[in-house]
Amino acid sequence: MRQDPKTLGRRQFFRALGGSTVAAAAAVASPMGATEAQAYDPGNDETKARYRESDHVKAFYRTNGYETLKKNTDPASTGPK
Amino acid sequence: MARMKFLCDADRCIECNACVTACKNEHEVPWGINRRRVVTLNDGKPGERSVSMACMHCTDAPCAAVCPVNCFYTTADAVVLHSKDICIGCGYCFYACPFGAPQYPRVGNFGSRGKMDKCTYCSGGPEADFSTAEYEKYGSNRLAEGKLPLCAEMCSTKALLAGDGEMIAEIYKLRVIKRGYGSGAWGWKTAYRETVAI
Numbered sequence: 616m617r618q619d620p621k622t623l624g625r626r627q628f629f630r631a632l633g634g635s636t637v638a639a640a641a642a643v644a645s646p647m648g649a650t651e652a653q654a655y656d657p658g659n660d661e662t663k664a665r666y667r668e669s670d671h672v673k674a675f676y677r678t679n680g681y682e683t684l685k686k687n688t689d690p691a692s693t694g695p696k
Numbered sequence: 697m698a699r700m701k702f703l704c705d706a707d708r709c710i711e712c713n714a715c716v717t718a719c720k721n722e723h724e725v726p727w728g729i730n731r732r733r734v735v736t737l738n739d740g741k742p743g744e745r746s747v748s749m750a751c752m753h754c755t756d757a758p759c760a761a762v763c764p765v766n767c768f769y770t771t772a773d774a775v776v777l778h779s780k781d782i783c784i785g786c787g788y789c790f791y792a793c794p795f796g797a798p799q800y801p802r803v804g805n806f807g808s809r810g811k812m813d814k815c816t817y818c819s820g821g822p823e824a825d826f827s828t829a830e831y832e833k834y835g836s837n838r839l840a841e842g843k844l845p846l847c848a849e850m851c852s853t854k855a856l857l858a859g860d861g862e863m864i865a866e867i868y869k870l871r872v873i874k875r876g877y878g879s880g881a882w883g884w885k886t887a888y889r890e891t892v893a894i
Binding site for chain 2 (some may be wrong): 628655656657658661662663664665666667668669670672675678679680
């Protein structure tokens with residue numbers, strides 16, 4: 616059976632399909648044009664310092680160091696450790 | 697610039713787990729996740745020691761080094777945080793962390809564990825401060841309120857210290873100077889004679 620020269624034959628069809636698939640895969644795998652991975656940057660507003668030595672925080676330091684910080688400033692103190 | 701640190705005074709920790717409970721309650725941490733836990737060594741034996749452990753907010757954090765999607769970032773307070781929107785739940789950070797801090801909501805294989813969850817030093821996440829989205833994903837933001845992590849503030853024996861690294865180091869140094877450390881601590885030889893040394 617003769618094939619119409621204007622239509623694509625079965626073998627030509629798969630050959631064309633295979634060629635385009637290889638070209639697409641090469642384009643995906645190619646490092647050309649790929650951007651380098653960037654570390655997540657939430658912005659200056661979210662990374663800014665939030666800690667401040669408020670009265671609440673000072674009270675925490677004072678109570679946690681009450682045995683030591685307080686007595687350290689009071690040389691007359693000789694209580695149990 | 698102050699650097700936020702945790703320090704657990706093992707001579708004071710009595711393994712009451714109040715820090716664990718406080719953390720879970722404050723942030724409404726779901727079942728199966730403990731951002732903080734108490735580890736006990738030599739349990740029931742002379743020389744027993746307990747240490748409260750959570751994310752230690754490392755300077756050169758190994759979790760951030762291995763994360764394939766770079767979801768970690770460090771704030772100006774030296775607190776290591778992450779974005780749950782970017783996390784893919786691969787579990788690499790769990791393997792990299794020497795403290796076992798990263799936790800996952802589900803047990804599963806690669807990619808099926810859900811978003812990683814860990815201690816935020818009570819400082820929320822990348823969302824806007826005090827927003828609903830921040831609270832749902834990361835819990836409350838006490839640092840922005842001018843407070844410190846609740847685990848440390850709740851500690852009944854004042855074993856767990858939190859805050860500016862230089863400040864809590866100073867408190868701990870003065871404690872050690874006063875009382876000694878381990879087998880050199882006041883009362884140690886009365887309790888254990890001289891047969892147990894740490």
